[in-house]
Amino acid sequence: MGIRKFGLLVILLLYYTISLASHQRDSISIDTRWNQWLISSISSKGDWVSVYLNYPNNRSQSKGFALHIETKKRIEITGISQHQFTAIDFLIGRRAAETVELDLKTQKEISLGKLKQQDWIEAMQTLYFINENNQLVLRKYEKKGAKEILKLEKIASYSMNPSKNQLLYQKEGETVLYHLDLKTLKEKRLLDLKESFSGATWSFSEDVISSILENKNIVLIDLSKGSFKTIELPKEERSISNVWSSFFSNNDLFISYQVLNAVEKDPIKDYLDIWNGNDRELKYKTSGAGWGESGVYPPKMEGETKAVVYQSSKEELIVLPQDAKKKYLNIGVPNYLLVYDPLELQDYSETFEKVRYRLFQIDTAKEIGDLITAINFESYYRKSPDNRYILYPKNDIWEIYDFETGKRMSFLNTDTFNFPIWSSDSRFIYYHNYENLLQYDVTTQKTRKITNLKGKNRFSIVNSIREGNSVYVDVNKPTLFYIDQPNNKTSYYSFFKGKLTNIVDTTSNRLNTSYLNRGVSDDGQTLVWTEENYNQPPTVKVFRKGKVTTLLEAAVPKELYNWRKQKVIHYKDKYGVDLTGVLWYPKDFNHSIKYPMVTYIYERQNAIGSYFEIPKVFDTKGFNRTVLNEQGYFVFQPDTYVSEEGAGLSALECVTKGIETITALEPAIDKTKLGLMGHSFGGYETSFILSQSKLFATGVSGAGAHDLISFNYEYNYMLKMPNWFRVEGPQQDLRDSFGDNSTKYYKNSPIHFAQNFETPVLLWTGMKDDNSNWEQTRHMYIALKRYQKPVIALFYKREGHSFNNKKEQLDLTYRVLDWFDYYLKGETNKEWIAKGIDYNNY
Structure with a gap:
C-alpha cells in the first residue's frame, strides 16, 4: 500500500520482523490519523480539565493538553x-523523574527537582515535598503566585494523616519523632523512639496515632496532648511477628499478632508435596506445588494468631479469647468485633468461601449471636459514616445492623454487584431496583423513588466518596449519577436537595464513564465526559452552569470512518429468551458483492453497539472488528447465555x-x-459450536476450556482453588456436579466430539495461562x-490468558487474519x- 503524497504517514510494521512460519504476511497499513480523546482529570473548581489526544497505533504522536473550560484555551502538557x-x-506534575510546575497563564515551566516524597494538599493549596537536599518544603499557591512558606533541613521522611493537615517526621541521623501542624505550621517534639x-x-x-516498634510493642501517641503510652503485648516464650493494629471510633485500639514457632525443616518437603483429601487450605497452594526456585521448600514458620484490645480511657489491655480457628474483624464500632472461622464453611463451591460472622461484645467477652453468613463480607459490607450502622447483602435483601439498638432493618436486594451508598449524614441509603434509583431512610425505614422510569435500568453514582468501608455521597453537594437504560440508551442526572435534574437526555450514544470520577468538580457543578457511537468518534462534553456544551470536537478525519454501517437485530431462541446481535459492515460495502463474515462470541455483547473502535493490530486476543471490516469482512457479534441444557x-x-x-436480513x-x-x-463456545455445526467454514478458538470434565477437576493456580466451582457455577453454569449429571x-x-469436526480450526493459547490451563x-x-x-495450534511461550507483549500480539493478529x-x-x-493442515505431507 502506498504512502499518500500530502504527507500522511502509514505505519509499516516492519520493525517487528516476525517470521510467520515460512511465510511472512504483508504488513497492514494503519492510517496514523486514528485517535481518540481521553479525559485525565479536572480541577477542583471545574475550570480546567486535562485531556489526551491518544494515537493508539503510534504513541509518539499522542499529546496532552490543559484546557480551560470557559475560554477553551488549550495548553500543551505532553x-x-x-x-x-x-x-x-x-x-503540577511529573516530567520523567522530575516534578515540574507549569504556570498556565504565562506557560512558564520550572523544575522542582527529583523529589523523594511529595503530596498535594487541596484544602491548603500547598505542595509538600522532600527535595534532593533532604529539605522538607511547603510551597503554597496564592493569588500572587507560588512561594515557599516553610523549609526544614535534614528531613529523612514524613508521614501524613488522611485529612492531610498533620505531618510526622524524623530528621537525618536522629530518632526523635516530630509533629507539624500544617494549619499553624507549629512544630512539636513528640518523643525519642x-x-x-x-x-x-x-x-x-x-488526634491519636499508633506505631509498631522494633521490639513489637506499640507506642500510642496523643497528638493533641503531646503525650504517649507504650503498649506491651502479653509476654510470650516464642517470637512475635506480623503485628497489626486498627482503631475503633472511640480511640480504643485493636491489635492482632502472630506468635511464631520455628519448625525444623521437614526432609520430605525436599521431594514431596502432600495434598490431603480433607484440606481446606488449598488456596495456599502455588504454581509448581509451592516449590521455591531451588525446588526445595524453605523452613516453614508456623504459629498462632492472637488478639488484644487496648481501652484508651481505662488504659487497660484486654486479651481476647483465642483458638486456632477463631479470627477477629474490627469494623471500628466501639465495644464490638466480628469473630469468624475463615475455613469453617469452605467447600470450594464459590469463588470466595462462605464465612459465618458472629457478633462479639468486648466488655462481656461473649458472642451475642450471628450477624451474617456471607461470601467476601469484608469487601461487601458498608459502614455508615457515623459508625452506627453496617450494611451488608443477605440473600435477597440488604440488611442494616444498628449497633446502638441491636436491631436490624432491611430492604430488597436486586443487584449484588451494585452496592448501596450512604449519605454523609448517615440518614439515607441510595440503591436501585433495576428500574429506579431509590432512597431508604434509616430513621423512618421508608423508601422513596428518586427517578420515575420504566423498564430495566442500571444506575451508577459517579461522585461517591470512599473512606475504607464507608462509601457515601456528600449531602451538601449534588449527587451525579449515570443511567444505563434498555437498548443501550444512556443518560446523566443530578440529585440535590430533593430536586432531580436531567443533565443529558436519553441517548443511544455511549457516555464514557471510564474516566468519569476524574471528571467531576468538587462542588458537583461541573461534569466532563466523552460521548461516542460506532460511527462517531469521542467528543468531549461538559455540563457547567446548568447547560451542556461540546468542549472538544472529535479529531479523527471523517473519511476514516464515514463509511461505517451497522445493523442491530433482536431475536429469540427456542426458549423465548430475548437476544441481540450487532452486524458491522465491511468498508466500501457494495450490495451487489458477496462478503465473508466472521462471528465473534463471548456471552452477551450488545453493549458494544455504541463503541467507536479504532483499527489496531496490537490486541490482547488477536481480534479487532474494525481491522476485519477494513479487510473486507462482515463482523457479527451475537449474544449468548447459558440455558438449562448447558x-x-x-x-x-x-x-x-x-x-x-x-443472513436472512442481509443477502450480501x-x-x-x-x-x-x-x-x-x-x-470454549467456539470449539463446541464447531463440533456440532456445519454452518462455519472455519474457526479460531483461543485460550478456552475444551473438556469440561478434566477442566472441572483441575486446580486453578490463578484463583487458588479447584475449578469445579466455575463449571458448576459462574460461566459454564452446569449447575450439577459431574457425579450428579455426567451426561x-x-x-x-467439545473434545468428546473431536471425531465429528468438519471445520478447520486454529487453536491458540499462552503457556503461562493459569486461568484456563x-x-x-x-x-x-x-x-x-x-x-x-x-x-x-499456536502455543505462545511467554504469554498468559491474554497477551501483553507487542511481538506476540502482532503475530497472533496476523495469523488470525491469515x-x-x-x-x-x-x-x-x-x-x-x-503445510500445517496437509496430512499427506509430513
Whole structure:
C-alpha cells in the first residue's frame, strides 16, 4: 500500500520482523490519523480539565493538553504525568523523574527537582515535598503566585494523616519523632523512639496515632496532648511477628499478632508435596506445588494468631479469647468485633468461601449471636459514616445492623454487584431496583423513588466518596449519577436537595464513564465526559452552569470512518429468551458483492453497539472488528447465555438463531464463507459450536476450556482453588456436579466430539495461562490430530490468558487474519497453513 503524497504517514510494521512460519504476511497499513480523546482529570473548581489526544497505533504522536473550560484555551502538557491543578491556574506534575510546575497563564515551566516524597494538599493549596537536599518544603499557591512558606533541613521522611493537615517526621541521623501542624505550621517534639519511625495508623478523629516498634510493642501517641503510652503485648516464650493494629471510633485500639514457632525443616518437603483429601487450605497452594526456585521448600514458620484490645480511657489491655480457628474483624464500632472461622464453611463451591460472622461484645467477652453468613463480607459490607450502622447483602435483601439498638432493618436486594451508598449524614441509603434509583431512610425505614422510569435500568453514582468501608455521597453537594437504560440508551442526572435534574437526555450514544470520577468538580457543578457511537468518534462534553456544551470536537478525519454501517437485530431462541446481535459492515460495502463474515462470541455483547473502535493490530486476543471490516469482512457479534441444557448447547442455539436471522436480513453475507472466533469462554463456545455445526467454514478458538470434565477437576493456580466451582457455577453454569449429571458434562464438552469436526480450526493459547490451563488447548489439538482433522495450534511461550507483549500480539493478529483469508477468501498462498493442515505431507 502506498504512502499518500500530502504527507500522511502509514505505519509499516516492519520493525517487528516476525517470521510467520515460512511465510511472512504483508504488513497492514494503519492510517496514523486514528485517535481518540481521553479525559485525565479536572480541577477542583471545574475550570480546567486535562485531556489526551491518544494515537493508539503510534504513541509518539499522542499529546496532552490543559484546557480551560470557559475560554477553551488549550495548553500543551505532553510528557507531564500525575498532574494536579491548583486554584490559581498552575499545574503540577511529573516530567520523567522530575516534578515540574507549569504556570498556565504565562506557560512558564520550572523544575522542582527529583523529589523523594511529595503530596498535594487541596484544602491548603500547598505542595509538600522532600527535595534532593533532604529539605522538607511547603510551597503554597496564592493569588500572587507560588512561594515557599516553610523549609526544614535534614528531613529523612514524613508521614501524613488522611485529612492531610498533620505531618510526622524524623530528621537525618536522629530518632526523635516530630509533629507539624500544617494549619499553624507549629512544630512539636513528640518523643525519642530510639529507632527509625515505621509509619503510623491514624485514629478516626486523627488526634491519636499508633506505631509498631522494633521490639513489637506499640507506642500510642496523643497528638493533641503531646503525650504517649507504650503498649506491651502479653509476654510470650516464642517470637512475635506480623503485628497489626486498627482503631475503633472511640480511640480504643485493636491489635492482632502472630506468635511464631520455628519448625525444623521437614526432609520430605525436599521431594514431596502432600495434598490431603480433607484440606481446606488449598488456596495456599502455588504454581509448581509451592516449590521455591531451588525446588526445595524453605523452613516453614508456623504459629498462632492472637488478639488484644487496648481501652484508651481505662488504659487497660484486654486479651481476647483465642483458638486456632477463631479470627477477629474490627469494623471500628466501639465495644464490638466480628469473630469468624475463615475455613469453617469452605467447600470450594464459590469463588470466595462462605464465612459465618458472629457478633462479639468486648466488655462481656461473649458472642451475642450471628450477624451474617456471607461470601467476601469484608469487601461487601458498608459502614455508615457515623459508625452506627453496617450494611451488608443477605440473600435477597440488604440488611442494616444498628449497633446502638441491636436491631436490624432491611430492604430488597436486586443487584449484588451494585452496592448501596450512604449519605454523609448517615440518614439515607441510595440503591436501585433495576428500574429506579431509590432512597431508604434509616430513621423512618421508608423508601422513596428518586427517578420515575420504566423498564430495566442500571444506575451508577459517579461522585461517591470512599473512606475504607464507608462509601457515601456528600449531602451538601449534588449527587451525579449515570443511567444505563434498555437498548443501550444512556443518560446523566443530578440529585440535590430533593430536586432531580436531567443533565443529558436519553441517548443511544455511549457516555464514557471510564474516566468519569476524574471528571467531576468538587462542588458537583461541573461534569466532563466523552460521548461516542460506532460511527462517531469521542467528543468531549461538559455540563457547567446548568447547560451542556461540546468542549472538544472529535479529531479523527471523517473519511476514516464515514463509511461505517451497522445493523442491530433482536431475536429469540427456542426458549423465548430475548437476544441481540450487532452486524458491522465491511468498508466500501457494495450490495451487489458477496462478503465473508466472521462471528465473534463471548456471552452477551450488545453493549458494544455504541463503541467507536479504532483499527489496531496490537490486541490482547488477536481480534479487532474494525481491522476485519477494513479487510473486507462482515463482523457479527451475537449474544449468548447459558440455558438449562448447558453452556455449549445454549451457545450453539443462540449463535445458530443469530446467523439464521442476520443472513436472512442481509443477502450480501456469503453463507458459504462464515468464520467463528472466540477467546476464553468464547473460545470454549467456539470449539463446541464447531463440533456440532456445519454452518462455519472455519474457526479460531483461543485460550478456552475444551473438556469440561478434566477442566472441572483441575486446580486453578490463578484463583487458588479447584475449578469445579466455575463449571458448576459462574460461566459454564452446569449447575450439577459431574457425579450428579455426567451426561450434561459430556454433551457440553467439545473434545468428546473431536471425531465429528468438519471445520478447520486454529487453536491458540499462552503457556503461562493459569486461568484456563494451556493443556486444555493441547488436549483438543491431540484429539483433532487423532482423527486427522484440519487443525493448527499456536502455543505462545511467554504469554498468559491474554497477551501483553507487542511481538506476540502482532503475530497472533496476523495469523488470525491469515487463517480467515485462507478459508474465507481463498487466499491459499499462506504456506504455514497449507503445510500445517496437509496430512499427506509430513
